[in-house]
Amino acid sequence: MKVLTLNFLTCAVKDCKSSNNSFPLHPKDAELVYDDLEINPQLLVNVLPRVDWVALRTTSTELGFPELPEQPPTVEELESDEKMLQDLHKLLMETQIMEGKLVCGNCGHEYAIREGIANFLLPSHLV
Amino acid sequence: MSRPEDTLAADVHYDDVEARKYTTSSRIKNIQASMTQRALELLDLSSPSLILDVGCGSGLSGEILSDLSPEEGGPHVWVGMDVSGSMLDVALQRDVEGDLFLADMGQGVPFRAGTFDAAISISAIQWLCNAESSDTSPAGRLSRFFNGLYASLKRGGRAVCQFYPKNDAQKKMITSAAVKAGFGAGLLEDDPETKNVKVYLVLTVGGGATSGKGSDITGVVEGMEGVDVLDNRRKGKSAGRGEIKKGSKIWIIKKKEQMERKGKIVKATSKFTGRKRRVQF
Numbered sequence: 492m493k494v495l496t497l498n499f500l501t502c503a504v505k506d507c508k509s510s511n512n513s514f515p516l517h518p519k520d521a522e523l524v525y526d527d528l529e530i531n532p533q534l535l536v537n538v539l540p541r542v543d544w545v546a547l548r549t550t551s552t553e554l555g556f557p558e559l560p561e562q563p564p565t566v567e568e569l570e571s572d573e574k575m576l577q578d579l580h581k582l583l584m585e586t587q588i589m590e591g592k593l594v595c596g597n598c599g600h601e602y603a604i605r606e607g608i609a610n611f612l613l614p615s616h617l618v
Numbered sequence: 619m620s621r622p623e624d625t626l627a628a629d630v631h632y633d634d635v636e637a638r639k640y641t642t643s644s645r646i647k648n649i650q651a652s653m654t655q656r657a658l659e660l661l662d663l664s665s666p667s668l669i670l671d672v673g674c675g676s677g678l679s680g681e682i683l684s685d686l687s688p689e690e691g692g693p694h695v696w697v698g699m700d701v702s703g704s705m706l707d708v709a710l711q712r713d714v715e716g717d718l719f720l721a722d723m724g725q726g727v728p729f730r731a732g733t734f735d736a737a738i739s740i741s742a743i744q745w746l747c748n749a750e751s752s753d754t755s756p757a758g759r760l761s762r763f764f765n766g767l768y769a770s771l772k773r774g775g776r777a778v779c780q781f782y783p784k785n786d787a788q789k790k791m792i793t794s795a796a797v798k799a800g801f802g803a804g805l806l807e808d809d810p811e812t813k814n815v816k817v818y819l820v821l822t823v824g825g826g827a828t829s830g831k832g833s834d835i836t837g838v839v840e841g842m843e844g845v846d847v848l849d850n851r852r853k854g855k856s857a858g859r860g861e862i863k864k865g866s867k868i869w870i871i872k873k874k875e876q877m878e879r880k881g882k883i884v885k886a887t888s889k890f891t892g893r894k895r896r897v898q899f
């Protein structure tokens with residue numbers, strides 16, 4: 492699962508919908524893989540305004556990456572700065588979680604990830 | 619024709635054998651591909667986008683999304699969710715590019731608000747009309763799904779869901795659930811009245827009027843060839859309540875229709891209906 496996708500995931504449990512702690516989910520015992528993907532600058536520019544930068548900083552620290560700048564780059568900066576584009580592409584698209592767990596900060600529910608597929612099936616009493 | 623929806627749950631029906639059959643059948647592949655192309659046409663995306671594929675299965679439609687050339691607005695990045703582990707297993711072996719989730723659409727869509735530019739779903743949402751256990755109902759599953767989908771799409775986003783309704787009641791049930799969730803909804807039928815009819819539910823999230831077009835399906839299909847628009851919605855206030863004067867001809871005809879629907883015997887409407895009798899003296 493891409494780090495980009497993790498930035499959009501929330502806890503699926505009903506009671507967590509109203510809680511602020513249910514986002515972002517916290518990776519636990521994560522095994523990472525780098526997958527070589529072709530860079531798609533237009534997509535990154537399109538997606539950037541929707542990325543929750545605070546959550547992305549938390550996630551990247553939790554995954555053991557160097558700390559990200561405090562402010563997200565603006566679209567103009569991204570378009571002009573090749574290096575920044577490469578870095579973001581590497582973090583958001585190429586870094587993938589293959590094994591591990593995602594833990595909700597509110598209810599503590601653990602979503603298992605196996606072979607890159609996260610299991611979001613819930614027992615019916617939590618829906 | 620037998621419907622697998624009638625006999626088993628989606629995750630039980632698509633076991634290893636069925637999933638493999640589904641993915642290797644060239645007939646199914648062709649149909650899926652043409653439906654995905656049609657859905658993309660309806661979505662009308664101009665630049666690379668983030669797309670949710672509901673009921674992605676083995677990634678047959680996702681593949682088309684990632685292989686789209688830059689001239690056609692691609693390649694898109696997609697996230698797929700499916701309830702069948704076997705299907706996802708096949709997707710893994712085929713090495714698809716999208717992120718996969720093992721999730722039941724009837725339990726909602728676990729993404730934060732405004733995540734996706736668009737959503738597609740090919741031959742999946744009719745499964746929502748089945749509830750396998752006593753603690754869920756089709757209506758509940760439909761509303762959870764559409765509410766979740768509505769929230770996870772960005773403003774102005776679109777969703778196109780191709781599905782196989784069992785009958786008109788099911789078609790209506792799905793559409794009204796989508797409307798209830800807040801979508802602007804419309805149905806597009808390709809090859810209507812034939813065996814190969816394909817039903818597309820086209821959903822828009824408010825503010826879709828990007829280029830002055832209508833924000834609902836009539837705006838979506840505008841300019842498409844061979845599409846007839848049948849708009850059943852009430853036009854303006856003319857049919858609104860309180861407008862018809864009691865005792866008028868229109869009022870009488872309306873009442874007669876009402877009674878007819880109830881199965882009562884009603885005199886045929888003629889030019890004399892609702893007229894005053896002449897003065898006797």
